[in-house]
Amino acid sequence: DIQVTQSPSTLSASVGDSVTITCRASQGPTNWLAWYQQKPGKAPELLIYKASTLASGVPSRFGGSGSGTHFALTIINLQPEDFATYYCQHYLSSVYTFGQGTKLEIK
């Protein structure tokens, strides 16, 4: 089975800060890596796909990088609405695997 390790599990930051969340897959290589944002009581929303392509309507302060088995989500100039939980999702050989999630909290 493919394992996807996302870190950290919790991140504290302030408005205006920049943060990075990482995701590592046990199998690859692949560039089929997506990032989602989820707010309490809501469904996840797609932020980035193909590791670095911004989904429609997503602000440019969100950025994705990486390839192969190591990926990252960076958010610059954090805004109040960015405090949420973030998940990576890996896709390889018709199998989807989610990371464990990162809760981004206000410091």
Place this chain on the structure above:
Amino acid sequence: QVQLQESGPGLVKPSETLSLTCSVSGGYVSTGGYHWTWIRQFPGGGLEWIGSIFYGGRPHANPSLTSRITISLDTSSDQVSLKMTSVTVADTAKYFCARASHLGLNGMDVWGQGTSVVVSS
């Protein structure tokens, strides 16, 4: 635009079969290029992919669930169905359906609001 709406029983007894439906509006399940996908979220927050199906193709399931699930498309009503047999309390979760575009390569761009399922006697 495409919208998804899950529906289901809410409460299921252990060992019974869970049946969920995802109704697609603003689009068609027979449109090529999409994986119609079921995901669940446990009370602790983690997301788990259950399985996917695309029009004209065979379903793919999470290896840990493959023996218990059936996913199908109903093109006459534009619905995606999930059946999960022999449920246990560990299957208590919020169940989402989602659309993965470009046969899964471009992420899950449309999600339903989810339906909560509790397994309890």
